[in-house]
Amino acid sequence: MKKILSIAVIMAMASATVTMAAPSGTFRQAHELGFGDKSSLDPIAKGRVFQITEKIMNRLVRPGLDGKPTADLATSWSANADATVWTMKLRSGVTFHDGSSFDSADVVYSLSRVLDPELGSPARSAVKMVKSVEAVDDLTVRITLDTPFADMPLQLMDYRLRMLPEGSGDTIATTGIGTGPFKVEKFDASGTTILVANNDYWEGAPGVARMEIIGIPDGQARLQALLGGQLDMERGITAQQRVMLDSSAKFDIQVIPSGNWRGLVFRTDVEPFSDARVRKALRLAADRQELIDLVLGGGGVIACDTPVEPNDQYRADISCAQDIAGAKKLLADAGFPNGLSVDVHVATLEPTWPTLAVAYQAQAAKAGITVNVVQKPSDGYWSEVWMKKDVSATRWNERPADQALHEIYLSTAKWNESYYKDDAFDNLLATARRELDFNKRKALYVKAQNHLWETAGTLIPYHVTKLVGVSKRVKNLDNVKNDAVRWHMISVN
Numbered sequence: 001m002k003k004i005l006s007i008a009v010i011m012a013m014a015s016a017t018v019t020m021a022a023p024s025g026t027f028r029q030a031h032e033l034g035f036g037d038k039s040s041l042d043p044i045a046k047g048r049v050f051q052i053t054e055k056i057m058n059r060l061v062r063p064g065l066d067g068k069p070t071a072d073l074a075t076s077w078s079a080n081a082d083a084t085v086w087t088m089k090l091r092s093g094v095t096f097h098d099g100s101s102f103d104s105a106d107v108v109y110s111l112s113r114v115l116d117p118e119l120g121s122p123a124r125s126a127v128k129m130v131k132s133v134e135a136v137d138d139l140t141v142r143i144t145l146d147t148p149f150a151d152m153p154l155q156l157m158d159y160r161l162r163m164l165p166e167g168s169g170d171t172i173a174t175t176g177i178g179t180g181p182f183k184v185e186k187f188d189a190s191g192t193t194i195l196v197a198n199n200d201y202w203e204g205a206p207g208v209a210r211m212e213i214i215g216i217p218d219g220q221a222r223l224q225a226l227l228g229g230q231l232d233m234e235r236g237i238t239a240q241q242r243v244m245l246d247s248s249a250k251f252d253i254q255v256i257p258s259g260n261w262r263g264l265v266f267r268t269d270v271e272p273f274s275d276a277r278v279r280k281a282l283r284l285a286a287d288r289q290e291l292i293d294l295v296l297g298g299g300g301v302i303a304c305d306t307p308v309e310p311n312d313q314y315r316a317d318i319s320c321a322q323d324i325a326g327a328k329k330l331l332a333d334a335g336f337p338n339g340l341s342v343d344v345h346v347a348t349l350e351p352t353w354p355t356l357a358v359a360y361q362a363q364a365a366k367a368g369i370t371v372n373v374v375q376k377p378s379d380g381y382w383s384e385v386w387m388k389k390d391v392s393a394t395r396w397n398e399r400p401a402d403q404a405l406h407e408i409y410l411s412t413a414k415w416n417e418s419y420y421k422d423d424a425f426d427n428l429l430a431t432a433r434r435e436l437d438f439n440k441r442k443a444l445y446v447k448a449q450n451h452l453w454e455t456a457g458t459l460i461p462y463h464v465t466k467l468v469g470v471s472k473r474v475k476n477l478d479n480v481k482n483d484a485v486r487w488h489m490i491s492v493n
Contacts, residue, residue, distance in 0.1 A: 036380035039189035041176035057162030057178030181488035207491030217378035219351030239297025259309020259398025316449035339368025349378035
C-alpha cells in the first residue's frame with residue numbers, strides 16, 4: 001500500500017510540475033500609438049512598436065541583468081588585434097516562428113537591411129562602422145568594420161537590431177516573425193495586438209500563454225486602465241501617479257534607475273535657435289534640480305544636457321547650475337536684450353511632458369524668455385510634431401555613450417532631432433571610435449559631451465528613475481531596465 005501511495009504521489013507531483021510549467025493566463029500592456037497609422041512590427045522602421053518587437057524577436061547580444069553585454073542569439077564573440085574584425089558564434093537549434101531554422105544567413109540579411117541606405121533606417125547609425133557581414137559557416141558570422149572599434153558588442157545590444165528570417169523584409173512589418181518567446185497572432189496597432197506563447201522558445205516555454213498589447217495614446221488613460229484592471233503593467237508611472245498606486249494593495253511599484261531622459265529640443269537650423277548663444281541661454285535658464293523635484297518627485301539624476309547615462313563608463317562630469325544672469329547676457333549678445341518668445345509643443349502620450357514644459361516656463365521667465373506651451377494630440381505625435389516644429393518635447397531610451405552621441409547629434413544621423421551640425425563634434429566621435437586605448441577614448445567622449453554643453457540645441461535636464469506600476473497578479477517581472485527584461489519569465493495568477 002505504501003509503495004502504491006508513493007507511486008501515486010510521484011505521479012501527482014509530476015502532473016503538477018507539467019501543469020505549472022505550461023504557459024497560462026494573459027498579460028496585458030499598453031503602447032502609446034505614437035506613430036499612428038505608421039506603426040509597424042519592423043524593428044528597424046521609424047514606426048516600430050518596441051513594446052511588441054521586444055517580445056517576438058531576439059538580438060545577437062542583449063544586456064544582462066547587470067546591463068553588461070550577454071549572449072542572446074550569439075553565444076560568444078571575439079575580435080582581432082585592432083578590433084576591426086569581429087567573429088560571432090551563433091546559437092544552434094533555434095527556430096523562427098514560421099518553423100525555419102535560424103543561421104548565419106539570417107544574421108547577414110538582418111544586419112544588411114539595417115545598413116542599406118535605401119531603407120533609411122534610424123538604426124543604421126548604431127552600426128554604420130560595419131563594412132561587411134559574412135557567413136563563415138552556418139553558425140559563424142564575420143563582421144568587418146571600416147575603423148577599429150573596441151565597443152562593438154555594446155552597439156549590438158541596440159533594441160532595434162533584431163534577427164529576422166532571410167528575405168522577410170517585405171512582410172515583416174505585419175507578420176513580426178522572429179525567434180522570440182511570443183508569436184504574433186493578430187497585429188492591430190490602434191486596437192489590441194495579440195501575442196501567443198512560443199512553446200519552442202530556445203530559453204524555454206514562456207510562463208504566460210497570451211499577451212495583449214493595447215494602443216492607448218494618453219498617459220492618464222493608461223493609468224486608469226491599470227487602476228481598473230485592464231492592464232497588468234504600466235512602465236510610465238509619474239511621481240504624482242505613484243501616490244494612487246501606493247494606496248492600493250493591488251499593485252507593486254518597481255523603482256529602476258535608468259539612462260532614459262525627457263527634455264526639450266530646439267531646432268538649430270531655424271532662427272533664433274541657429275545661434276549657439278540663444279541655445280545655451282535657453283538651457284542656462286533651467287533649474288534642473290527643481291525640475292526633478294517638480295516633475296519626477298525627486299526621482300532623477302541631473303543630466304547637464306548629455307544623453308550619456310549616469311553610470312556609463314564615458315559619462316562626463318559637467319556642472320550646470322541655473323544661471324539667469326548668464327542667460328540674459330547671452331541673449332543680449334545675440335540681439336535679444338528684451339528676451340524672446342518660444343512655442344513649446346507637448347503631448348500627453350508622455351505624462352511628464354506638460355508638467356516639464358510648465359515648470360520650465362516659470363524658470364525661463366526669469367531670464368526674459370516667454371514660453372508658450374502648446375498641447376498637441378498624442379496620436380501621431382512622433383510623425384506630425386517631433387522634428388517638425390521648431391521646439392518640441394522629446395524623450396529617448398538609454399543607449400551606450402557612443403551610440404547616443406552618434407544617433408542624436410551626428411550631422412548625418414537619421415534622428416538628429418535638433419538638426420545639429422558641427423564638424424568639430426563629428427571629428428571627436430570619429431576619433432574616439434578609432435582609439436583603442438580606453439583612457440584616451442574616454443577623454444574624447446568626455447570632450448564631445450563638453451562640446452555639446454556649449455553648443456547643443458537640446459535641453460536634457462535629467463535622467464529618469466523609472467517607476468513601473470505592476471499588478472500583484474504578475475510574478476517574475478525582472479526589476480531592470482526595459483530592454484533587459486526576460487519577458488518569457490513572467491507568469492500571472
